[in-house]
Amino acid sequence: MATDYDAPRKSTEDEPEESIEELKAHKSDSRSPEIEVDEADAAEGFELPGADLSGEELQVRIIPPGEDEFTCSSCFLIRHHSMLAREKDGLFYCKDCEG
Numbered sequence: 001m002a003t004d005y006d007a008p009r010k011s012t013e014d015e016p017e018e019s020i021e022e023l024k025a026h027k028s029d030s031r032s033p034e035i036e037v038d039e040a041d042a043a044e045g046f047e048l049p050g051a052d053l054s055g056e057e058l059q060v061r062i063i064p065p066g067e068d069e070f071t072c073s074s075c076f077l078i079r080h081h082s083m084l085a086r087e088k089d090g091l092f093y094c095k096d097c098e099g
Contacts, residue, residue, distance in 0.1 A: 068080060068081045069081065070084060070094075071092065072093055072096075073091040073092055073093055074094070075096065077094070083095050083096070085098035085099075086098060
């Protein structure tokens with residue numbers, strides 16, 4: 001719903017005060033009917049934990065680290081060279097793991 005922010009605002013004095021009973025009556029009148037959901041349709045796209053996924057195949061494109069990146073030996077995340085804290089015996093560690 002669009003709101004016109006340039007329109008003059010109504011003050012609380014302009015609005016009529018309603019009693020609690022009137023508000024409760026409006027609330028009970030404005031209830032929307034419940035929507036029935038077929039359980040079979042809802043369960044169709046639901047995967048149970050431990051389901052057999054042996055027939056599924058994932059296709060993931062693997063991008064190697066760039067020249068200005070390294071793989072942290074502690075958290076195994078690819079980090080930018082500016083995050084390098086230390087290198088020891090060919091192992092690289094980022095500032096987050098060293099901090």
